[in-house]
Amino acid sequence: MIAGIDLGTTNSLIGVYESGFPTLLADTDGNRLTPSVVHYGADGETLVGREASRMEALHPERTISSVKRLIGRRFGDEGTEGIAGSKGAPVTIPTHGKNLTPEEVSSEILKKLKSIAEQRLGTEITRAVITVPAYFNDAQRAATRRAGELAGFTVERIVAEPTAAALAYGLDKLSDRSKVAVYDLGGGTFDLSILQLDHGVFEVLATHGDTQLGGDDLDEAVAVLIAKKAALGDLPLESQIRLKAAAREAKERLSTEESFTLRLPFLTGGNTGEGKGGTNLEIPLSRAEIEAVCEPIIRRTRAHCLRSLEDAGLRAEDLDQVILVGGSTRMPLVRHIVQEIFHTEPNLSQHPDEAVALGAILQGAILGGNLQHVTLLDVTPLSLGIETFGGLMNVIIPRNTTIPTKAGEMFTNAVAGQSGMTITILQGEREMAADNWRLGSFEIPFPPSPKGAARVGVQFSLDADGILQVLARDTAGGTEKIVEIKSAVEVSDEAVEAMLAGSLEHAFEDMDARIFTEARLKAEEMLPAVEAALEQLAEELPQEEISEIKAKAAEVTSALEAKETARLKQSLAALDQATQTLATKLMEKAMG
Ligand code: ADP
Ligand code: MG
Numbered sequence: 019m020i021a022g023i024d025l026g027t028t029n030s031l032i033g034v035y036e037s038g039f040p041t042l043l044a045d046t047d048g049n050r051l052t053p054s055v056v057h058y059g060a061d062g063e064t065l066v067g068r069e070a071s072r073m074e075a076l077h078p079e080r081t082i083s084s085v086k087r088l089i090g091r092r093f094g095d096e097g098t099e100g101i102a103g104s105k106g107a108p109v110t111i112p113t114h115g116k117n118l119t120p121e122e123v124s125s126e127i128l129k130k131l132k133s134i135a136e137q138r139l140g141t142e143i144t145r146a147v148i149t150v151p152a153y154f155n156d157a158q159r160a161a162t163r164r165a166g167e168l169a170g171f172t173v174e175r176i177v178a179e180p181t182a183a184a185l186a187y188g189l190d191k192l193s194d195r196s197k198v199a200v201y202d203l204g205g206g207t208f209d210l211s212i213l214q215l216d217h218g219v220f221e222v223l224a225t226h227g228d229t230q231l232g233g234d235d236l237d238e239a240v241a242v243l244i245a246k247k248a249a250l251g252d253l254p255l256e257s258q259i260r261l262k263a264a265a266r267e268a269k270e271r272l273s274t275e276e277s278f279t280l281r282l283p284f285l286t287g288g289n290t291g292e293g294k295g296g297t298n299l300e301i302p303l304s305r306a307e308i309e310a311v312c313e314p315i316i317r318r319t320r321a322h323c324l325r326s327l328e329d330a331g332l333r334a335e336d337l338d339q340v341i342l343v344g345g346s347t348r349m350p351l352v353r354h355i356v357q358e359i360f361h362t363e364p365n366l367s368q369h370p371d372e373a374v375a376l377g378a379i380l381q382g383a384i385l386g387g388n389l390q391h392v393t394l395l396d397v398t399p400l401s402l403g404i405e406t407f408g409g410l411m412n413v414i415i416p417r418n419t420t421i422p423t424k425a426g427e428m429f430t431n432a433v434a435g436q437s438g439m440t441i442t443i444l445q446g447e448r449e450m451a452a453d454n455w456r457l458g459s460f461e462i463p464f465p466p467s468p469k470g471a472a473r474v475g476v477q478f479s480l481d482a483d484g485i486l487q488v489l490a491r492d493t494a495g496g497t498e499k500i501v502e503i504k505s506a507v508e509v510s511d512e513a514v515e516a517m518l519a520g521s522l523e524h525a526f527e528d529m530d531a532r533i534f535t536e537a538r539l540k541a542e543e544m545l546p547a548v549e550a551a552l553e554q555l556a557e558e559l560p561q562e563e564i565s566e567i568k569a570k571a572a573e574v575t576s577a578l579e580a581k582e583t584a585r586l587k588q589s590l591a592a593l594d595q596a597t598q599t600l601a602t603k604l605m606e607k608a609m610g
Pocket of ligand 1: 028
């Protein structure tokens with residue numbers, strides 16, 4: 019039996035496929051959602067879930083929440099501010115005098131889920147499918163896999179959350195080429211993915227989002243509203259945490275009720291008026307009031323939806339379905355805004371906070387052979403390629419390519435006598451290699467060859483888990499090297515955002531830099547060739563043609579020195595034109 023697990027930032031779930039149905043498993047109190055919170059008690063006991071959440075207000079320093087934000091990250095990445103550590107090293111979290119890795123903390127959550135399932139089923143569960151956001155990079159996926167292994171699971175597959183959700187909504191039954199948008203607003207993150215069904219297979223066409231936007235921000239806004247209505251002053255940390263929990267409760271209640279009276283019997287401190295250090299507050303709240311403060315936050319999801327549509331080359335009208343994922347989409351206002359963005363009613367047939375876990379269970383059943391085969395496909399968040407002569411990025415697997423995938427290209431040596439090539443593996447959207455991220459590099463040797471004579475084939479293959487293998491082969495000599503890139507990718511999701519923003523911002527200069535470099539390489543090749551040809555054929559050409567060619571060549575040299583792209587291109591074209599006869603003569607001579 020293979021369990022399906024949604025390891026969420028805020029909440030986690032586990033379930034199995036039982037007698038023909040995907041079933042979520044509840045703890046002994048009947049809760050299917052386990053808060054992704056771990057508390058390390060002073061007595062050495064580790065609490066996970068609801069019990070750990072309760073300890074958060076009392077011992078925030080011993081309690082870890084939202085650890086998913088840190089998994090697979092390095093110090094210096096966004097989200098790691100406030101934790102001391104040397105830049106570039108894998109993140110560790112100081113807790114009760116120990117330094118814990120995010121995967122150790124995550125493994126506590128997974129162990130808890132494992133024990134819930136084993137208790138319910140009365141049997142050991144050792145195999146699991148775990149979901150991750152579609153934008154998770156190799157390092158984040160590999161760390162999630164390690165967390166599963168630390169918890170005692172064999173991790174059968176890491177699956178993207180939107181594809182799992184689509185499976186749970188039964189969208190694999192839609193007609194071929196159907197397009198689906200998955201709107202996922204959880205506790206702390208938002209993403210919008212666009213999928214396409216192709217012969218029963220989901221492909222992720224595009225994914226976009228904000229890792230710092232979710233229900234927590236809505237709680238914060240509601241807490242500010244409550245504090246204002248109750249004229250609360252500065253509160254101690256513990257009271258702030260309690261106020262936030264109360265705000266969350268109010269927000270959730272107001273998704274189904276029109277109004278609600280919040281009772282705050284515990285708040286101490288602040289100018290609550292009674293002067294006794296503790297006051298019972300009763301604050302009436304209406305749905306309209308909280309919607310007013312939440313609306314600007316929810317509206318921030320719109321830009322990401324539009325960006326995803328654009329990346330997928332689609333208009334909202336091209337979508338066949340819009341599905342909702344994540345607890346925050348239970349808010350009527352969210353549903354309303356989604357409808358506005360996509361001009362269509364979202365599909366409400368599943369519980370939004372359970373869909374991802376249900377999909378993971380179904381994927382587990384497929385892998386275990388209990389369900390007819392449906393393959394889930396994922397997508398590359400950024401382009402992958404190698405550095406070529408002149409410091410240019412040569413893309414081999416473009417951004418948003420469905421994985422698993424394989425692609426290759428043949429390269430040659432740019433310099434005569436060269437006896438090897440450095441293969442530098444890059445990730446990113448910028449035209450110049452130096453502006454992209456280096457994932458690694460290695461040498462491939464070949465016998466010294468004249469310029470352009472060596473042939474090195476480079477092949478990239480990305481497997482279903484997003485692990486990259488780069489193979490380089492000298493086709494003449496037969497030397498071959500393979501390098502595997504598992505967690506070398508120091509790319510955080512914010513960094514992906516920043517890379518995309520950078521590629522747009524610098525699109526024009528980047529394009530100019532590439533065109534200039536290409537023209538420069540051509541000029542550096544052409545000038546000595548023209549000079550040599552002139553020397554060889556000096557007698558056979560009229561003097562005026564020779565001076566014209568020389569003038570044109572001088573113009574190329576001067577454009578090159580002035581680094582003027584347009585002028586360089588023009589002068590190269592002119593030199594090309596002027597040397598037509600020269601080239602023909604050279605050819606005739608060569609052929610005797
Ligand atoms: P994640 O995927 O980030 O782990 P979930 O999908 O479980 O999280 O979403 C958790 C968020 O959903 C929390 O911010 C919670 O307050 C919010 N949420 C849950 N139920 C409701 C509801 N009925 N109305 C509004 N928000 C809700
Ligand atoms: Mg989620």
